[in-house]
Amino acid sequence: MSDWIEACTADDIDEEDVMRFDHEGRTFAIYRSPDDEFFATDGLCTHEHIHLADGLVMDDIIECPKHNGRFNYKTGQAKGAPVCVNLRTYPVKVEAGKVLIQLSQ
Amino acid sequence: MVIIGAGECGVRAAFALRENGYGGSITLVGAEKHLPYERPPLSKDAMISEEHPAPRTIASEHQFLERNISFLADTAVTGIDRKAKKVIFANGNSLAYDKVLLATGAIPRILPLAVESKHCTYLRSYDDALAIRARFQPGANIAIIGGGFIGLELAASARKRGASVTVLETQARVLMRGVPEEIAKIIAARHAQEGVHLRCGIELSGISDNDARATITLADGESLEADLVVIGIGATPVTALAEAAGLEIGNGIIVNEHLQTDDPAIFAAGDCCAFPLSIYGGRRVRLEAWRNAQEQGTLAARNMLGLAEPHLSVPWFWSDQYDLGLQVSGLADEGSTIIRRDLGDDAFILFHLASDGRLVAASGIGPGNAVARDIRLAEMLIARRAYPDPAHLAASDIKLKSLLAA
Numbered sequence: 001m002s003d004w005i006e007a008c009t010a011d012d013i014d015e016e017d018v019m020r021f022d023h024e025g026r027t028f029a030i031y032r033s034p035d036d037e038f039f040a041t042d043g044l045c046t047h048e049h050i051h052l053a054d055g056l057v058m059d060d061i062i063e064c065p066k067h068n069g070r071f072n073y074k075t076g077q078a079k080g081a082p083v084c085v086n087l088r089t090y091p092v093k094v095e096a097g098k099v100l101i102q103l104s105q
Numbered sequence: 106m107v108i109i110g111a112g113e114c115g116v117r118a119a120f121a122l123r124e125n126g127y128g129g130s131i132t133l134v135g136a137e138k139h140l141p142y143e144r145p146p147l148s149k150d151a152m153i154s155e156e157h158p159a160p161r162t163i164a165s166e167h168q169f170l171e172r173n174i175s176f177l178a179d180t181a182v183t184g185i186d187r188k189a190k191k192v193i194f195a196n197g198n199s200l201a202y203d204k205v206l207l208a209t210g211a212i213p214r215i216l217p218l219a220v221e222s223k224h225c226t227y228l229r230s231y232d233d234a235l236a237i238r239a240r241f242q243p244g245a246n247i248a249i250i251g252g253g254f255i256g257l258e259l260a261a262s263a264r265k266r267g268a269s270v271t272v273l274e275t276q277a278r279v280l281m282r283g284v285p286e287e288i289a290k291i292i293a294a295r296h297a298q299e300g301v302h303l304r305c306g307i308e309l310s311g312i313s314d315n316d317a318r319a320t321i322t323l324a325d326g327e328s329l330e331a332d333l334v335v336i337g338i339g340a341t342p343v344t345a346l347a348e349a350a351g352l353e354i355g356n357g358i359i360v361n362e363h364l365q366t367d368d369p370a371i372f373a374a375g376d377c378c379a380f381p382l383s384i385y386g387g388r389r390v391r392l393e394a395w396r397n398a399q400e401q402g403t404l405a406a407r408n409m410l411g412l413a414e415p416h417l418s419v420p421w422f423w424s425d426q427y428d429l430g431l432q433v434s435g436l437a438d439e440g441s442t443i444i445r446r447d448l449g450d451d452a453f454i455l456f457h458l459a460s461d462g463r464l465v466a467a468s469g470i471g472p473g474n475a476v477a478r479d480i481r482l483a484e485m486l487i488a489r490r491a492y493p494d495p496a497h498l499a500a501s502d503i504k505l506k507s508l509l510a511a
Contacts, residue, residue, distance in 0.1 A: 016506070054474035056481045065477030066423065068396065081117060081399065082163075 004093070004100040007040065011097065018062060018073075020053035023103070028090065029053045030099060031073045033060060038092045039073050040101040046078065046085035106409060107192050107200055109182050109346065110208035111135030112144065113395060114375030116163045117402030118206050118409075123172045125410055131174045132200060134192075138179040139231060140164065145395050147234040148255055149425055152241060152262035160231045185350040187368055204370050204409040207347055207358055208402060211340035211376035211393055216250065220312045224319035225334045228255060240333040243267030248321055248331035252279035252305065254424045255337035257292065260301045261426040271302040271329060273321070278305050282339075283422075285437055285455055287445075288470045295429055340393050342377045355379050357391040362415040364405045372409055374401035380416055384490065385439055385465070394422040419487045421480075428472050434484040435466030444498045452476050456483065456498045464491050464498075479505050 007021040013032040020043055021028045027043030029052045045052055045064040054065040062073045069083030076087040091102040106122055108115045111133050119133045135141060142160035151158040169176045181195035191199040213227035228237060237259070241247065245268040249256045252274030263270045272279070279296075280289040296303050308324035312334060321329045342357040352366045353359040357379035360366055364374050375398040381387040400418050407414055423432045440457025447453045452471020459465045467483030469476030482505040486493060489509075497503045 014504075050474065054477050056478045063481065065474040065481070068481075081120065081403075 004102050007099045007101050009097050010038070010094055010099055013038075013099075016057050016059070018053050018055065018057050020051060021101075026103075027051065028101065029062065029073070030092070030101065031057060031062065033074070038094055038099050040090040040092045041071070041073050041076055041087040045069055045071075045083065046087060047083045052087075106131045106204050106206070107202040108133045108206045108208055109192065110206075110210055110343075110375070110377070111137070111141045111176065111178075112208060112210050112375065112398065113141075113163060114210070114398035114402035114405075115206070115208035116141045117399045118208060118374065118406040119174045119176075120164070120168075120172065121403040121406035122409065123174070125407055125412075127406075127410055129203075131172075133169075133174055133176045134180050134182055135176065135178050136181060137230060137232075140166065140176075140178070142231055143395075147231060148228060148258040149262060151231070151234045152238050152259065153265045158234075158238070182346060185346060185371070187350055187371070190370065202370070204372065206402075206405050206409060207366075207371065207373040207377060208375050208398075208405075209343035209346060209373075209377045210398075211342045213255075213336065214339040214341045216309075216312075216336050216338060218309055218311060222312045222314045222319045222334065224314060224332065225312055225336060227336050228259065237333070237335060241266040241268050245269070245332045246318075246330065247271070248273065248319070248329060248334045250309070250321075250334060250336045251338040252276070252303065253282065253337060253339060254280070256335070257296065257426055258424060259335055259337060260296060261299070264299050264301060269300070269302075271304065271331070272296070273307050273309065273329075274303070274305045275308060276305060279303065283433060283437060284431070285443065285457075285468055287443075287455060288431065288468055291470055292426060292429065292431065295427055299427060340376065342379075342391060344377060347371075347373065347377075355389070359389075362387075363408045363413055364401060364416060365408065372405045374398075374405040382420070382436075383415060383417055384419060384488065385436060388436075388439075390420070390436070392420050392422075394420065396421050417488070419484045421484055429470060430472070430474050430476065431468070431470045432476055432480040433466065433468040434480050435464075435487045437466040437468055439465035442495075444495045446479070446499055447501055448475060448479065449501070450475055454479050454483065456493075456495075458495065462492045462495075464493055482506055482509060485509055 016034040018031045029043045031039040047069045050066045070079040071087045076089040141163040184193040241263045247263045247268045249272045260270045310324045311322045347358040358373040360378045376393045379391040421434045441460045442458045444456040452475035454469035457466035
């Protein structure tokens with residue numbers, strides 16, 4: 001089965017922003033959308049393994065800080081060159097001000 | 106459609122032709138025997154990876170097949186017959202075209218000195234990178250001529266592999282072109298801290314061989330010995346084909362804002378072309394940068410299909426040395442005032458404002474990609490020709506994103 005892991009508190013992330021979350025040797029990116037919803041994806045760009053949390057969030061897009069590869073962080077969809085492999089996404093919920101992500105086993 | 110040059114730019118153009126609905130024939134001609142690959146890692150990851158580095162390919166055989174793009178590797182183009190609209194190959198064959206894209210790139214500028222040495226080399230291709238990498242050994246004595254990006258990235262890589270490194274630069278400081286002094290100083294200090302011997306303001310008089318080593322002679326009579334001399338003193342656009350075809354040449358193949366040469370059937374894009382930058386009043390520039398190669402390849406493809414879209418992007422590039430990441434957006438030499446914004450963690454950004462207060466460039470340095478996000482936001486402000494309040498730019502607690510909304 002799967003566990004819900006506490007990644008951060010909701011206040012840790014501004015609206016339309018992202019932060020890095022490391023857990024058991026893996027790295028994730030947690031997003032807060034402009035309409036105040038939370039999302040989570042793998043933390044590294046599928047192109048050259050750059051930390052996406054250093055990138056810029058605009059609407060529902062995260063842009064890699066190095067090569068401008070773009071993904072829709074809500075769906076993980078790669079939006080074109082240089083990225084062609086989608087990002088894995090994870091379920092997120094907010095409970096009592098804490099952001100929890102579900103990592104499948 | 107024929108695309109000459111199979112680097113970042115040419116490949117993006119080939120793919121973009123298909124993505125924009127073109128159904129006819131596409132031929133992508135590459136001079137090297139490899140599948141198209143990324144060049145940025147050649148001075149960095151390919152030099153320091155533990156294992157033998159494979160070229161980081163941009164496109165696979167499968168992707169070409171899937172898109173019905175004919176990729177010719179190891180193929181030299183010797184001429185363009187504009188009258189007959191044919192590209193001529195070294196083997197005598199020819200290929201008819203409707204439109205041609207010249208994406209021929211740039212090659213290392215040759216040291217204007219008498220060099221009699223087999224221990225001197227330049228970095229351009231993956232094969233060059235392998236040859237240099239093999240000489241970056243613990244205890245080896247490496248001399249690098251040129252304190253620009255390639256020279257400094259190679260210096261960092263050589264140090265990581267345990268070689269001893271001297272960088273020789275004729276200018277008064279490193280990164281004279283395009284990087285403000287405040288940032289160049291930090292990079293220079295970091296190299297010194299890592300044990301690189303950085304020598305600026307020198308004058309070279311010659312390089313010769315002394316058995317197994319090279320001897321570099323300076324104008325003041327001093328000489329230095331090195332097992333390998335790598336020369337990285339800038340790049341020259343590859344324009345011979347365009348020139349022979351009678352196209353207009355300046356510092357690169359001259360194109361208009363649509364990346365079209367003075368022959369409407371021939372386009373040029375990437376490192377080989379000199380194009381007008383609209384955000385700087387049409388100032389003609391030639392950029393040697395990865396993202397520009399991508400963007401112009403894509404744009405040229407669209408314009409080869411008749412879309413007539415202008416190039417509007419803001420120049421942008423990065424360099425990685427040790428754990429330091431440098432990014433520059435815009436042309437810093439357009440600025441007259443510098444505003445500094447500290448980002449913490451030893452990272453900061455310099456905003457370059459023109460005399461009328463317009464934001465024309467931003468350059469930043471910090472660990473990893475610490476400056477990336479704010480440089481990207483600055484780029485958007487530059488593209489909008491914004492006149493941000495200098496006090497807001499300097500105040501780290503005011504989000505740059507909020508200035509975009511203004």
